[in-house]
Structures are given as structure tokens and as C-alpha cells.
Amino acid sequence: MTMYVFGHKSPDSDAVCSAIALANLKSRTGVEAVPVAQGKLNPETSFILNRYGFTAPDVMNSFAGQQIMLVDFSDKAQGPEDLDKADIVGIVDHHKLGDVTTPNPVECWIWPVGCSSTVLKSMYDFYGVEIPKDVAGIMLCSILSDTVIFKSATCTDRDKAAAEALAKIAGETDLQSLGMEMFKVKSAIAGTPVRELVMRDYKDFKMGGNTIGIGQLEVVDLSLLDEVKADLAKDIQALKTEGGRHSVLLLLTDIIKEGSEMLIASDDASIVTKAFGQQPADGKVWLSGVMSRKKQVVPPLEKVFAG
Ligand code: MN
Ligand code: MN
Numbered sequence: 001m002t003m004y005v006f007g008h009k010s011p012d013s014d015a016v017c018s019a020i021a022l023a024n025l026k027s028r029t030g031v032e033a034v035p036v037a038q039g040k041l042n043p044e045t046s047f048i049l050n051r052y053g054f055t056a057p058d059v060m061n062s063f064a065g066q067q068i069m070l071v072d073f074s075d076k077a078q079g080p081e082d083l084d085k086a087d088i089v090g091i092v093d094h095h096k097l098g099d100v101t102t103p104n105p106v107e108c109w110i111w112p113v114g115c116s117s118t119v120l121k122s123m124y125d126f127y128g129v130e131i132p133k134d135v136a137g138i139m140l141c142s143i144l145s146d147t148v149i150f151k152s153a154t155c156t157d158r159d160k161a162a163a164e165a166l167a168k169i170a171g172e173t174d175l176q177s178l179g180m181e182m183f184k185v186k187s188a189i190a191g192t193p194v195r196e197l198v199m200r201d202y203k204d205f206k207m208g209g210n211t212i213g214i215g216q217l218e219v220v221d222l223s224l225l226d227e228v229k230a231d232l233a234k235d236i237q238a239l240k241t242e243g244g245r246h247s248v249l250l251l252l253t254d255i256i257k258e259g260s261e262m263l264i265a266s267d268d269a270s271i272v273t274k275a276f277g278q279q280p281a282d283g284k285v286w287l288s289g290v291m292s293r294k295k296q297v298v299p300p301l302e303k304v305f306a307g
Contacts, residue, residue: 003033003089004066006057007116008073010202011037013045013182015072017142018116020054021135022071022092025120028129033069036060038080042200044145044186052137052170069107072116074098077204092119094146094154095294114159115146121162136169141182148218148255149179154292180220183255187219194231198239198250205298208305210246213239216293222254222261229263233283236265247271251293259288262297275300 005023007015019035026033035057041049049056064085074091075098076083088100090107094116111119117139124131131139143163147155150163163175172178189197202215215236219225225232229252236248247266254260264272264283272278275297278285290296 001032001067003031003069004036004060004063005033005069005071006036006038006060007071008075008078008203009038010199011039011041011045012072012201013042013048013145014116014142016041016045016057017048017138018092018120019071020057021117021120021131021139021142022069022123024132024135025124025127025129026069029127042186043188044182047182047185048138048141048145051141052134054134054138070100074100074110075203075205076100077206092116092123094119096298111158113156114152114154115143115162117142117146117166118156118159118162121166122158131166131169133170136166137172140166140170140172140175141178144175144179145182145186148253148291149176149183151255151258152292152295153289154295183218183220187221187224189217189219189224189228194228194235195239197228198232198235198248203293204243204245205301207246207302208307210305211243212301212305213243213245213248214251214293214297215248216251216253216260218253218255218291220254220256222252222257225252233263233265236263240265249297251290251297253291255291258291259286260290261286262290271301271304274304 005019007019016037023033023035037057041056061080064082066086067089068086069090071092074093088102092109094113109119143159147159198215205212236250240248250263251260262285264280272280
């Protein structure tokens with residue numbers, strides 16, 4: 001029986017690259033595994049796959065009756081509608097434990113590191129499987145993307161060590177310039193519909209019975225977003241209404257200045273003040289040093305909603 005391996009909705013580079021790497025590992029340990037994605041790839045991910053000669057995984061959104069492994073998420077809200085009807089045989093992740101449950105024992109690799117590919121590097125070592133050069137390349141880029149070239153608060157020594165080892169296998173010597181090349185691709189937004197930008201790296205979270213959507217756009221210079229900022233602010237208002245959400249927050253992250261401007265659409269904007277100790281003005285606020293949704297944005301918000 002074929003096993004499908006996939007990452008979260010609105011797939012980022014880690015969700016795609018780590019799914020490919022995990023499917024490769026499983027295939028080489030005798031399990032027929034195929035990587036798929038829950039949506040279209042972003043430009044950064046296409047750049048990475050191109051660079052190492054991979055084609056985009058097929059998009060697949062229904063898994064009822066299938067064997068699956070989840071990568072880079074364990075929250076139902078980030079999975080397909082019929083996730084409950086699938087047979088989850090494994091999870092590889094680096095986020096807080098989500099709300100999926102399984103009737104059977106499950107192979108679970110969830111570590112507090114900066115990237116799923118860092119966990120995967122250890123899985124290859126554990127199973128004694130050599131990492132192919134091209135797979136090492138996409139795993140390396142996955143780490144550079146998730147850790148914002150090792151600058152994110154989520155980056156650990158394990159991520160750096162894994163990246164170094166993968167770079168050797170992939171034959172990459174200048175990780176800074178490789179990372180910057182990726183983030184320049186990621187920063188290019190010309191001609192992209194506003195909704196696509198909002199959804200590019202977007203996740204819904206359940207907090208105190210409310211749906212809170214949090215998106216993030218990472219750029220090498222915030223001024224690149226000047227001309228679309230007003231439209232982005234308008235669109236997150238629309239997205240909030242459409243989904244009956246309590247809030248939609250959009251982080252515009254400047255990876256050089258190392259901080260984020262947060263655009264806010266909310267039924268109660270005081271949650272932002274309570275969570276971050278800063279008063280928004282005009283539906284936005286600058287959060288210095290904040291680059292990680294997972295580590296610096298979701299936890300303080302959850303605290304506010306837990307009351
Ligand atoms: Mn991800
Ligand atoms: Mn990740």
C-alpha cells in the first residue's frame with residue numbers, strides 16, 4: 001500500500017522539502033512512500049526544487065482510507081478535511097504538539113528544533129541510510145529557510161550542525177549567500193495577487209474557542225512591501241470576516257532589521273497590546289526582534305486567550 005507523506009496547508013519550503021526527504025528515507029527502508037503537497041508551491045520552494053533537480057510533488061487534498069505520514073505539523077486545522085478518515089502512521093515535526101490522535105501506535109519524531117529537516121537528518125542517521133546529494137541540498141535549504149539563515153529565535157545548535165553536515169554532502173560552501181539568494185526569491189512579490197500573498201505562509205490557530213489566523217511574509221527589506229501594504233491590510237479584514245475569525249494577523253518580517261511589522265484585523269485589538277506590550281496604531285505595530293510566529297507570536301497570544 002502506498003504511503004503518502006505531506007506537510008501543512010499553504011506549504012512552505014520545509015513542508016515540501018522535508019516531505020520529499022521523508023518519502024525518500026521511507027522508500028529506502030522498504031516502504032512505498034510518495035511525497036505530496038496540500039497546495040501550490042511558493043516561489044522560494046520552486047527555486048529550491050529547481051536548484052537540485054526535483055519536480056514539484058503532486059497536490060493532493062483527500063486522504064480517506066490512505067496511509068499517511070505528517071511532516072511539519074500535527075494540528076488538524078493545518079491538515080486536509082478528511083484527516084480523521086486516514087491512517088496516520090507517523091509524524092515528523094518541530095512545532096508544539098497539535099490535536100491529531102491515532103487509534104494505533106505511531107512513529108513520532110517531534111523535536112524542539114528549528115526545522116523538520118533537522119529531525120530528518122537524525123532519522124537518516126538512526127536508520128543508517130545515506131542521504132543522497134540532491135536530497136541533502138533541499139534539506140539544507142529547508143533549514144536555511146525555517147531558521148532565516150540561523151537568525152531565528154527557533155534556531156538551535158542541532159540545526160546548525162545538521163546544516164553543516166548536509167552542506168558537505170550537497171557540496172554547498174557559502175550558506176550565507178545561498179540563504180540570501182533564497183530570501184531574495186521569496187521577497188519578489190511583483191504581480192502576485194494580494195490574497196495569494198496573505199495566504200503564502202498562513203496558518204489558523206484555535207485559541208480559547210476562537211479562530212486566529214496568522215500569516216507571515218519574510219522579505220530582505222520591508223520597503224519592498226510599501227506599495228501593497230494598504231491592500232494587505234484590507235484583505236486580512238476580508239479574510240477575518242469570511243472565515244468568522246476573531247483575528248487575522250499578518251507579520252511583515254524584515255530579515256535584515258530582524259523584526260516584524262504586524263498588520264492587525266481583530267474583533268479585539270487589545271489582545272495584541274496584552275500579548276506584546278505594545279499599543280498598535282492604525283491597525284499595525286512594529287515588533288522589534290520578532291521573527292518567529294511559532295516561538296514569539298503564538299505562545300504570547302495563547303497566554304492571553306487562556307486568560
Ligand atoms: Mn512549515
Ligand atoms: Mn518547519
